[in-house]
Amino acid sequence: MNVSLEQLAPCKVLIKIEVESTVVDQEFDRATSDFQKEARMTGFRPGKAPLYMVARTYAADIEKEVRRRLFTENYRKALEEKNLRGIGQPNIEEIEFGRGKSYQVAVTLETEPVFELPDYKGIPVEVEVRQVTPDDVERAVNVLREQRGQFGDVTRAVGSGDFVVVNYTGTCEDKPITDHAPTAKGLTEQKNFWLKVETNHFIPGFTDQLIGASAGEKRTVTVPFPADFVVPAVAGKEGKYEVEVLQVKERQLPELNDAFAEQFGVKTLDELREGVRNDLENELKHKRVTSIRNQLIQTLLGRVQCELPESVVQHETRNMVRDIVYQNQQRGVTKESIQEHKDEIFSAANTGAKDRVKAALVLNRIADKEGIKITDQEVLQRVALIAQQRSEKPEKVLRDMQQSGQINALAEQVLTSKVLDFIQLQALISEVPAKTPTA
Numbered sequence: 001m002n003v004s005l006e007q008l009a010p011c012k013v014l015i016k017i018e019v020e021s022t023v024v025d026q027e028f029d030r031a032t033s034d035f036q037k038e039a040r041m042t043g044f045r046p047g048k049a050p051l052y053m054v055a056r057t058y059a060a061d062i063e064k065e066v067r068r069r070l071f072t073e074n075y076r077k078a079l080e081e082k083n084l085r086g087i088g089q090p091n092i093e094e095i096e097f098g099r100g101k102s103y104q105v106a107v108t109l110e111t112e113p114v115f116e117l118p119d120y121k122g123i124p125v126e127v128e129v130r131q132v133t134p135d136d137v138e139r140a141v142n143v144l145r146e147q148r149g150q151f152g153d154v155t156r157a158v159g160s161g162d163f164v165v166v167n168y169t170g171t172c173e174d175k176p177i178t179d180h181a182p183t184a185k186g187l188t189e190q191k192n193f194w195l196k197v198e199t200n201h202f203i204p205g206f207t208d209q210l211i212g213a214s215a216g217e218k219r220t221v222t223v224p225f226p227a228d229f230v231v232p233a234v235a236g237k238e239g240k241y242e243v244e245v246l247q248v249k250e251r252q253l254p255e256l257n258d259a260f261a262e263q264f265g266v267k268t269l270d271e272l273r274e275g276v277r278n279d280l281e282n283e284l285k286h287k288r289v290t291s292i293r294n295q296l297i298q299t300l301l302g303r304v305q306c307e308l309p310e311s312v313v314q315h316e317t318r319n320m321v322r323d324i325v326y327q328n329q330q331r332g333v334t335k336e337s338i339q340e341h342k343d344e345i346f347s348a349a350n351t352g353a354k355d356r357v358k359a360a361l362v363l364n365r366i367a368d369k370e371g372i373k374i375t376d377q378e379v380l381q382r383v384a385l386i387a388q389q390r391s392e393k394p395e396k397v398l399r400d401m402q403q404s405g406q407i408n409a410l411a412e413q414v415l416t417s418k419v420l421d422f423i424q425l426q427a428l429i430s431e432v433p434a435k436t437p438t439a
Contacts, residue, residue: 003078010307012110013084017074019103024070028099031065032058067094070103078107085112087309110309117365118303121426125295127288128434132280140276145256148263151249158213158248162197165247166190166210172225172234181233183336192246203239213245230337293420296427300362301355308357316353317346324349360412363419372422374414379407382414 001023006014032055041049041057055062071092079086087110095104151163158164169189170177177188197207209221221241229235254260261272324345328338338345366372380394383401387394401407 001074001077003081005082008108009310011087011113011309012108013082015075015078015082015084015107015109017078017103017105017107019070019074021100021102024066024097024101024103025099027066027069028062031062031069035062035065067097070097071105074103075107084109086110087112087312110311112361113306113308115304115306115361117362117369118300120300120362120366120423122428123296123299123423123426124428124430125292126430126432127291129431130284130288130434132277132284136280137273137277140280141256141273144264144272144276145253145260146251148260149251149253152252153215154248154250155215156248158197158210158245160197160211163249163251164195164197164207164210164213164245165249166193166195167244167246168193168221168241170239170241172237172239177231177234177239181231181340183334183340184231184233185336186334187231206241210243210245213248215245215248218242218244231340289424292424292427292429296420296423297355297359301358304358304362306358306361308354308361312357313350313353316356317350320349320352320356321345360416363416366423367415367419370419370422372415372418374411374418378414378418379411382410383407386410 001020002018004016006016008014032051035058036049036051036054037047039049039054039058040046041053044050075090078084091108093106093108095106097103097105154162167190170187172180177184181187195202195207195210197210199205199208201207203223204226205223206221209223210219213219221243223239223241225231225234225237225239227236256269258268261267261269264272264275266272266275325338329335380398383398384394387397390397398407401410
């Protein structure tokens, strides 16, 4: 076998493989013999049909099998000979193949970048010392209380902390805001729109100018759009709004007592507070682990400088764009606004994708060096956890993930988690005072 290599890009190569005709003929003979053992042909016992008849009857199947064997074996040897780690599916172009001929094939392949594995043991990490306080518990209980709150109409004037239902139309430089930003329809006009009366809600300073108004009253509101406003076309300019107050509402909170606690599946308010404390402590533990792992990954990324395979980065960028769009949609961001910020979304996704791809390459290399592997049982345990979260049967979740190809990504996640566990055990973790109060 002869192998030649051409570097097309930092992480992309063209491999040309040539196998001598004698080897090709031997492979044809071996494949024909293998087919003969299983062949069932009229007039002959199984496995006893003449070779020439088997070769003629199964010619297409034999040729397909020979092609598969020649490529699989020699492609593997070529990667080993050139010390290459392939990524993704290769692009294969067959140049010559057949009995009495050499086997020649050209393979375009993206490869892992070449880099020295950095020191990954003894990485310094700082974690803030945090504890759940009684005030934290009360704040969390009050959040639950607000979630159960009811909104009642009031006849008095608008006050700070109230909610108002309004109609409004907005202009900038005496033109509808859509003249400046065609997709900003919601910023230009809304009907029956709910606002909380606090300074930084909606456009900073907007609701402050509604204090003292009563239901049915109309007001003109003038606000400066911040320099970093979400709609760049009007950022730094002045907006003028004609606002009609339809309703003034006050949030009425339920009383904190045992009856309130029963809504959350416990009998007493003390039990609810204890459950909230446990949840907050678990959240702190999760944040601690997340902080440690983020620091470990960022340190490793800073210690490795290398080119990245283009198609892998593109694929990961598409995944991250899809995730960002979905998250924004869940937050209520309009399609128009998402479209308007598509360039920023792509830029953020591309940056994040590069970090993800580099981190995966480094962590996989550490796994190889340390012999860290995962078992089928570990993957199935993760599937069972996902099934529990979805309230579905594990068998169904496993089948769905296998059909969609997600099972391989899940296995990568399990391996990544094991590698990070290993690195974390080797890390030099120091505790530092918390910079901000526990949320």
